[in-house]
Amino acid sequence: MNFSCTRRRFLQAGLIGLGMVGLPGLVRIGSAQEVRLGYVRPAPAVFYSVLANGNIRCELCPRQCEIMDGDRGECGVRENRGGKYVTLAYGNPCAVHIDPIEKKPLFHVLPGTGSYSLATAGCNLHCKFCQNWEISQARPEETHNFALSPEAIVQAAQKTGCPSIAHTYVEPMIFYEYMRDIARLSQTAGILNVCHTAAYINPKPLEELCPLLQAACVDLKGFTDTFYRDLVGATLAPVLEALKILRRQGVHLEIVNLVIPQYNDNPKDLAAMCTWIRDELGPLTPLHFSRFYPLYKMKQHYPTPLSTLEKAREIALQQGLRYVYLGNVPQHPAESTYCHNCQQLLIPRRGYQVGEIKIKNGACGYCGAAIPGIWSKNREKGEGPRKEA
Numbered sequence: 001m002n003f004s005c006t007r008r009r010f011l012q013a014g015l016i017g018l019g020m021v022g023l024p025g026l027v028r029i030g031s032a033q034e035v036r037l038g039y040v041r042p043a044p045a046v047f048y049s050v051l052a053n054g055n056i057r058c059e060l061c062p063r064q065c066e067i068m069d070g071d072r073g074e075c076g077v078r079e080n081r082g083g084k085y086v087t088l089a090y091g092n093p094c095a096v097h098i099d100p101i102e103k104k105p106l107f108h109v110l111p112g113t114g115s116y117s118l119a120t121a122g123c124n125l126h127c128k129f130c131q132n133w134e135i136s137q138a139r140p141e142e143t144h145n146f147a148l149s150p151e152a153i154v155q156a157a158q159k160t161g162c163p164s165i166a167h168t169y170v171e172p173m174i175f176y177e178y179m180r181d182i183a184r185l186s187q188t189a190g191i192l193n194v195c196h197t198a199a200y201i202n203p204k205p206l207e208e209l210c211p212l213l214q215a216a217c218v219d220l221k222g223f224t225d226t227f228y229r230d231l232v233g234a235t236l237a238p239v240l241e242a243l244k245i246l247r248r249q250g251v252h253l254e255i256v257n258l259v260i261p262q263y264n265d266n267p268k269d270l271a272a273m274c275t276w277i278r279d280e281l282g283p284l285t286p287l288h289f290s291r292f293y294p295l296y297k298m299k300q301h302y303p304t305p306l307s308t309l310e311k312a313r314e315i316a317l318q319q320g321l322r323y324v325y326l327g328n329v330p331q332h333p334a335e336s337t338y339c340h341n342c343q344q345l346l347i348p349r350r351g352y353q354v355g356e357i358k359i360k361n362g363a364c365g366y367c368g369a370a371i372p373g374i375w376s377k378n379r380e381k382g383e384g385p386r387k388e389a
């Protein structure tokens with residue numbers, strides 16, 4: 001099998017890409033002059049109201065923080081400055097890198113290409129298993145940040161030949177204004193905007209963002225409120241609502257479920273989650289079950305056994321989902337894409353390497369069935385999967 005992707009391509013991309021700080025497994029490139037500890041550039045924040053007592057109510061995410069003058073919301077990046085609401089996560093990413101788009105993971109979006117990926121410090125969630133906690137649980141003053149305007153991000157993506165920009169690593173909704181302005185510019189430049197998100201955002205800001213967003217990979221971290229409360233510090237219902245909005249608005253959607261043994265691997269909960277995805281988002285929605293490794297506050301826990309992941313996949317297939325992948329299990333057959341209609345192998349994968357793609361004009365090269373996803377850079381708005389793609 002010919003795996004043309006392109007380990008070399010990504011190594012080259014890494015060499016010309018900017019560096020990052022603090023994320024395991026990524027390469028830091030660039031001189032000390034390029035990053036500054038604590039660089040922030042306050043910018044006007046959106047989605048808030050001023051209360052009668054002078055405090056600010058943030059309306060960006062379901063936490064709805066009430067913020068006194070001089071204080072910040074729980075994400076650590078949005079601040080009340082004398083009645084003016086500002087974000088400190090604008091134009092100052094602490095992580096910038098070119099990743100294979102498979103790493104998001106987005107398996108149905110321009111496979112085998114690089115995605116210009118970035119994040120600022122901060123997050124509105126507090127997952128005990130966070131793999132990027134060094135930046136997600138930090139404030140922008142605590143990280144080494146690049147000074148990169150939206151224009152500079154889009155130019156860098158163009159220069160490095162990336163057909164997409166990915167907002168990722170932390171919850172990108174907390175740098176909403178920065179993401180929005182990058183997305184506006186990149187539309188004009190013909191670059192796709194994608195994000196990896198936990199979708200913990202209020203409906204209105206999400207609806208306004210959707211026209212600028214071509215694809216989203218959403219962490220559905222569990223399917224019980226207990227899981228969300230105990231391990232994430234959030235609630236499940238707003239995430240489900242956000243998923244329905246993304247689907248309704250025609251954003252290409254893939255879902256990731258990190259399977260943590262003993263916490264969210266109950267077969268009944270997995271079946272309920274898959275049934276919900278099938279009924280609300282459609283059976284062709286790609287679902288990635290990802291393997292947990294001990295990290296952050298869950299260092300003492302054990303990794304997900306392969307048999308647990310395979311069982312989860314079996315449950316999903318039984319519930320009628322048609323694109324069910326396993327992640328963090330290199331060389332497993334479930335890393336690859338098979339046509340939901342004729343079951344032929346369409347995209348072989350080995351880790352982040354992609355083999356010969358058998359999809360032509362968005363359809364299976366064997367039986368002609370339409371395959372949900374974005375397969376060409378010139379995708380027209382509105383093309384792509386719907387509820388019953």
Ligand code: SF4
Pocket residue numbers: 058059060061062063064065072073074075076078124174
């Ligand atoms: S975005 Fe931040 S400040 Fe706003 S409600 Fe959410 S956690 Fe609070």
